[in-house]
Amino acid sequence: MVTPRTLRTRARILDAALDLFERQGYDATTVNQIAEAAGVTPMTFFRHFPTKDAVLVTDPYDPLIAEAVGAQPTGLPPLERTRLGLLAALGDITPTEDSTARRRVALVATSPSLRAAMTISTEATQDAIVERLVADGVDRLDAAISASACLAATTAALLAWGSAPSDVTLARLVRRALAQLAPAGAAS
Amino acid sequence: MVTPRTLRTRARILDAALDLFERQGYDATTVNQIAEAAGVTPMTFFRHFPTKDAVLVTDPYDPLIAEAVGAQPTGLPPLERTRLGLLAALGDITPTEDSTARRRVALVATSPSLRAAMTISTEATQDAIVERLVADGVDRLDAAISASACLAATTAALLAWGSAPSDVTLARLVRRALAQLAPAGAAS
DNA sequence: CGCGCCAATGTTAGTGACTAACATTATGGG
DNA sequence: CCCATAATGTTAGTCACTAACATTGGCGCG
Numbered sequence: 001m002v003t004p005r006t007l008r009t010r011a012r013i014l015d016a017a018l019d020l021f022e023r024q025g026y027d028a029t030t031v032n033q034i035a036e037a038a039g040v041t042p043m044t045f046f047r048h049f050p051t052k053d054a055v056l057v058t059d060p061y062d063p064l065i066a067e068a069v070g071a072q073p074t075g076l077p078p079l080e081r082t083r084l085g086l087l088a089a090l091g092d093i094t095p096t097e098d099s100t101a102r103r104r105v106a107l108v109a110t111s112p113s114l115r116a117a118m119t120i121s122t123e124a125t126q127d128a129i130v131e132r133l134v135a136d137g138v139d140r141l142d143a144a145i146s147a148s149a150c151l152a153a154t155t156a157a158l159l160a161w162g163s164a165p166s167d168v169t170l171a172r173l174v175r176r177a178l179a180q181l182a183p184a185g186a187a188s
Numbered sequence: 189m190v191t192p193r194t195l196r197t198r199a200r201i202l203d204a205a206l207d208l209f210e211r212q213g214y215d216a217t218t219v220n221q222i223a224e225a226a227g228v229t230p231m232t233f234f235r236h237f238p239t240k241d242a243v244l245v246t247d248p249y250d251p252l253i254a255e256a257v258g259a260q261p262t263g264l265p266p267l268e269r270t271r272l273g274l275l276a277a278l279g280d281i282t283p284t285e286d287s288t289a290r291r292r293v294a295l296v297a298t299s300p301s302l303r304a305a306m307t308i309s310t311e312a313t314q315d316a317i318v319e320r321l322v323a324d325g326v327d328r329l330d331a332a333i334s335a336s337a338c339l340a341a342t343t344a345a346l347l348a349w350g351s352a353p354s355d356v357t358l359a360r361l362v363r364r365a366l367a368q369l370a371p372a373g374a375a376s
Numbered sequence: 377c378g379c380g381c382c383a384a385t386g387t388t389a390g391t392g393a394c395t396a397a398c399a400t401t402a403t404g405g406g
Numbered sequence: 407c408c409c410a411t412a413a414t415g416t417t418a419g420t421c422a423c424t425a426a427c428a429t430t431g432g433c434g435c436g
Contacts, residue, residue: 003412030392040415047414119303141364144347153336160332177329197385218422220421230423234424240422
């Protein structure tokens, strides 16, 4: 049941949180402060976001990415399949970026606990890719290695993007990251 | 001041913690339980380990690894330097493994919060590698990409080792992981 | 062999993230 | 305009972790 009221409250909490995080840092900001600034009870905060870090960390792209990886030629080694799949998915994801994406990423880059939360969330994506590769007969360990390496490179690019000049696009950085994992001297 | 008494207490806490974690799971075990089992106050626990997860997560290998990476030929692309450096460092690290290493890794594999803690700790290694590469004139983003990709692959191997048959060595799995990041068709 | 010093431990009191069970408000559909 | 029900509030609690101060216990020295 997604009522308009829910959306408004959620947006107020999110705005208050981003504002406070940017002004006084993530760790120095308490959920109580966020709740108060949003005109709401701490309890209500947790009804909208399961954890404090969930305000900043979300990625609903897992199925999309796993599918893109699966769509790459089965003959390729798993690393290459994953790499190409991520590049292919990139086009679908980038346009969706809302205006706060960069602020969120910049904030995540500032706190170890946030980067840890992001890792946990990335694990879901990794699992999705691994399952997809395993379904095609790839060894589970090989799949995990490929997926985690590609995602780590992508994450490095993402974090860099958070504090990059505003004319640098995320897609550009990710392409650069994944290019380093390409078979020697390959184009694209 | 590293007195014998300190070492004994620390060992008692560590034993109690490993035992409880294995019997009832990491998240279900409280610091109070560990302290009680070790015949000690919760406060004392935190004097020996900064956090609950510190009992399981430690790696003091950063300088060693960074040095090994730096020792690789400067002409190579950063990913390859990092990869070869990690392989070189592997020999120095493996023999040091104490008998609880595998138990610890197996436990880390079971809980997302522990894997997150491990990521934070791996970041230190990553930073050491990045600084070393940057010192040789490598672009910082390129360095971060290489280091994080190689370490992610290594971590995947490490986690797999935790629940692998006991005749499978860590070095073997790590070599397999890093081999996937090798330039196409290169040996070892 | 006992005594005093200081590291190691204990005590108390508190904060902040989160949870559960139950009470209250308010919104939008009939 | 009213009522069912979603959304919020209240209260009370747990657990990881911290700070300040009090206490104990082991080891070196006389």
